[in-house]
Amino acid sequence: MMALILIALVTLASAAAAMLLRNLIHSALLLTASWAGLAAFYLWAGAEFVAFAQVLVYVGAISMVVLFAVLLTRPPQPMPVTPPNTLGRALVALITGGAVLGVFIGAIVSSPLPATAAPAPTVSVKQLGLELAGRHAGALLIVGALLTVALLGAVVLAATDREPVGASLDDVRGRPPGTPLQKSGDAP
Amino acid sequence: MSLSVQLLWLIPALPLLAAVVGTLAPRGEFKLSASTAIAALTLSFLLSCGALITALADPSAHLTSNFTWFDLGHGAVRLGWLLDPLTALMCVMVTFVGLLIFVFSTGYMRDDANAKQFFCFLSLFAAAMLGLIIANSLLLLFVCWELVGLASYLLIGFWFHKPEAAAAAKKAFITTRIGDLGLLLGLLWLYDSTGTLLLYDEGQGVLDPVVLAGLGGSTAIGLLIFCGAVGKSGQFPLHVWLPDAMEGPTPVSALIHAATMVAAGVFLMARVFPLLTPDALIVIAFTGAITALLGALIACAQSDLKRILAFSTVSQLGYMMLAIGVGSWVAAIFHLLTHAFFKALLFLGAGSVIHAAHHEQDIRALGGLRGPMKTTFVTFAIGMMALAGVPFLFSGFWSKEAVLHAAHGWGFSQIPFYAGLVAVVLTAFYMTRLVAEVFFGHPRGNGAAHAHENTAAMTLPLGLLAACTILLGAIGTPWWPWLQRTLDPEFLSEPGGAGLMATSIVLVALGLGAGWALYGRKLRQKSAAADPLAVIAPRAFAFLAARMKFDKLYAATFGRLSDTLAACADALDRHVWDGVVRLLARLGRFTGLVNREADEEGLNAGFDATSESIRATAKAYSRAHTGDAHGYLLMIAFGFVVLVFAVLVGGGR
Amino acid sequence: MSLSSLQLCLLFSSALFCLGLMAALSRSNTILVLLGVELMLNAANVNFIAFWRYGPNPEAATGVVFVLFAIAVAAAEAAVGLALVIAIYRHQKNIRLQEATRLKG
């Protein structure tokens, strides 16, 4: 029980810090820590495989992507506006978050949840593999396809290096009337 | 050599074949066409003689050969051939006269560009007529009857490039078709009441006594059939086409007037004679009497050579109908046969004259042909005397005598008899006039002046016909009524004809005398000189010369009626029905207009308002869509909280 | 009152979720907003595991499998989202979410 509380506190603290800090790099790093905490939580809960997945995907992969994004989108000068941008926004966010939290806590506290802890279920990797390739084979395939498409989409979105629109227009404008279009530059 | 009834069809089939051959022959193959036609008709003639021999073996028998033309679900439509003396004699007459006319035509039509076609049509004509004669079914008879009409149409309109010829052909066809419709209705009636149109069918044919006895409405049927005969045989009031039919080449006129078309009507009546009730016979007799008188009267005032002959035909046909009407169809056939020969003779003689005189037909412009055209003159004179009824030597006298004798013996009325007597005088009169004008005196026109005798192809038939004209009288004299007995085995020659004969001899003499007195004594000098008769009675003469204005009368009544009907039908279409449709269309368009206005004002306005408000709402909503992701997120979160509270407050679980 | 482990877990996830929510709502940097969303997803995953661990039907591995799928989807989402961020950045030279209000560039 104490371990759970500890893990929770660490996780929440690093997440809160990540959200509050100005420096994006720091935020990203703290968030990675928070994800690691979550992995610890999964371990605690007995879902080892999920914990490994969490470490691999979030701690390993997504944090790297986030870091890349942060580095790539760094403005030439540091942004003048300080986060949180305005007090009003922060207040609204706080109120909303508080309200939602209140609702959640109310719901959790008032719900008749099973009080006693059942013996921890054990899921071997083999079992999981069978489950994935058996009952959830279709979903697995779809997720695979989704990932592929997402990968392609991300590549397309991020890597499309369109020719500047203005240049080709200038070409056309500069052309004397009646002359055929040049082959280069007119192709869409 | 005798011909069985099963082979009777060969008689019309041969000329038909000739017609087909002629049609398929290349253009200008005049010789092929003519020789085929003549050969075919010669064969037919021989076959007819064979048929006659067969028929004479037992004159009272009706040999038949029936077959099915086509099946109907209920029963079949049957046709057949019939061989009895009437058929056989008619066949012999038609083929023989026809043959002579064919031969004559080879001379007459030699120079015509379409002579090939001419022989096709002639063959078709002969084939149709022969088919009509041998038919044992009124339906087959009707078929051939119409084909005769077609052939006459084609031949009358043979010189179709002449508008008059084309008009005359059409007139002939239409006029006879009016009669044909009556015939058709008669046939339909007969068919409907007896279930057959076969004449003799082993006791089941319409002329067999059993069927005849059970026939209702036969007066009407008889009269309807008579309508057909009226049309084809040029009886009053449908005689108007016959004189116009003179527009055809003269051999055609000869064929129509002597052997084929007009004879068809008389033949038909003789054929269906058992069907005719006394009431029907009265109508026929009076029609015949009127026609005989009418034709003779009009003939007196005509100046066209062929027209005079045409009206004489009308008059003679009247005699024949008269004979049928008074109950002596045998006399009618006798007159038909003799008439066929002497009328063919007269027409061919006229053709000879016309050919020689370069197609001059006006008797006032002819004259003096006695000298240059001796053969023609002699034969023509024989024909004329036969027609006029000059006693003893000529066949016409005997046959006419038979008719008058029958009329005299008719119990119902003597009026037809007297009409016949008057017609005798008139016939003698106008024939004298004709001969005097054409052959005596001196030529009054260019054509007549250069006339000379024709080739043997034309004179030979004349000679043969003249011989027959004289000889044929022998077969039906009161002393030896062979023909009558052959045709009608129950014929009884009545004694007491001597007085009548004397009367008619006197009347003929009267007519000849009057004619000679008026035309022969003082011969016409100039073609423009007035006719002596016109001097005596100008108005009557003019009236007769205008053919009693029948054409005008018909044009003013039936023609006008038809035109009016046509105009009405057309106007009904163009204005009334089309108008109704147009009105409907306009109504539709008006409704559309009203509808559109209503739409604009009512429905569309409502729609506009609705869509306007929808658009406004949409604008308001789109204003809410700021694109601000924070805002959306906020709304979701708030919405979630609000919803949860709402559920809690609302008491939901 | 004492809280059971399940309730604790749920409270943990709720707090994590609200943190993510507040971050997403208040920060203007698109990357941080995305990360907030990631946090919320993670909170949901925590719930799955909690209910799998303490829920009424512990035998089935469904909860675990579901989390695995959610992680996969989240990974995809992160990839696409960050690619979008880069695209936006390239287009308007900053990544302020407030200014990215148009779908059409």
Place this chain on the structure above:
Amino acid sequence: MSGLPLLSALVIAPWAGAALLALLRGASPRTCRLVALAFSLSTLVLAALALAAFDPARTTPQLVERHVWITALNVHYHLGLDGLSLVLVLLTGVIGPVALMASWRTARSRLFGALLLALQGSALGVFLALDFFHWFLFWELSLVPAFFLIKLWGGTGATRAAYQFVVYTISGSAFMLVAFAAIFAATGSLDFQQLAQLGADGSLAAKLGVDGARLVFLGVLLGLAVKAPLWPLHTWLPSTYAEAPTGVSMFLTAVMSKMGVYGFLRILWPLFPQQLHDSAPWLLLLALGGVVLGAWAALRQTDLKRMLAYSSLNHVSYCLLALFAVAHATGRPGLSSEAATAALAGTILQMFNHGLSAAALFCCIGVLESRAGGKRGLHDFGGVRTAAPIFAGLCGVALFSSLGLPGLNGFVGEFLIFRGVFGLNPGVAAVACLGLLGTAMFLLTFWQRVFHGPRGGAATVAFGDVRGIELASLAPLVVLMIALGVAPQLLLRLINPLVTSWAGHLVLP
């Protein structure tokens, strides 16, 4: 015939031809024409096969093809062939190719051939369908190609005529469609045979109610009467026939008008014997109007095509006259079934015969028109017989066939009709005789003005006689006319049992 769906093939072959022509982009005119002709002839070939497989002794439809089509509407794809259909299919098989050849010059166009084939296909569909659903489909489908054929290749007033034709016919059909919707609602069936069964035992009328049945009858009557046409619903006919190009006029008068008469025989009469009987006196009057006034209206026309259009009205009215006379006499004691047989056989024969002779006459007008540069007035010609004797001969045969000269095909049909009508209703037959007279008058006027007299009008200059393709389109018709005139048994044997069975069941429900 086992396995081979001959009737479907009959219907589909022209459509296939039309589709192929539509696909043959850029083909030479020669290819287009030949392809069109080949597919058009396919009907004749298939019809000959059907004729070989046909057993005249059976009166029920043969070579039946019946498949479920739309279950919800109880619609079946149902084709069948009886004597009546066979006669009309044969007619279509003859007229289709001939019409195409008569418009040989126009048939250069791919579209023309395709449309004509489509028209042919829909006509065949109408003659073979035994279910109202696709019967009506073909019935309406036939309008589409006809409309375009008239509009695109017609004379000066073609657009108006085409619209008039289509609007007129469609408005008639609309009533029919509504009527059949009512029938379907009442009976749940659209199959002609089932409906005929219901009509024969009176349950159709019982289901529709007395007034309902009357209204439905009127609706169907209207649809058919416009197409046939029945006087006075014929006003679309003269302008349509006059404006349509030659081949289309031929097809319209020869085949399409028969669709109307066919409908009368196939639908109206079996389904509504009682109603037809009740209204027969009026319908007889209308048919007489068509016979007599049609002929006399023709006498007044100066446009030759309009004249022939009226003659067509006159001839088709004979068919209707006979049918109405039979319907009128139905149930009368002492009804002569021989007369009824004759009338009905005459009707079918007349349908075929009129198809031949009217098509031939329109073809002749087409030849005249082509020589005279589009003129076709009664007074635009003169002495054509001198200039073109062979043409005159062929045209003359067609003309005399049309006016019912014995020895040619027209006579037999008309004689049988008159024989039947006289047996059933002598007065009507007597009045109808006037129509025969009128026909003779206007046809001979036509003949006299155009062919006789001195050469004049368009015939003065070089007026060539008929040539290859014209001869090829006229000659088969003329040969058939003579053959059928001499031996009507050729056709009658196909329909005799059918007609006999019709005439044997002349009772009112």
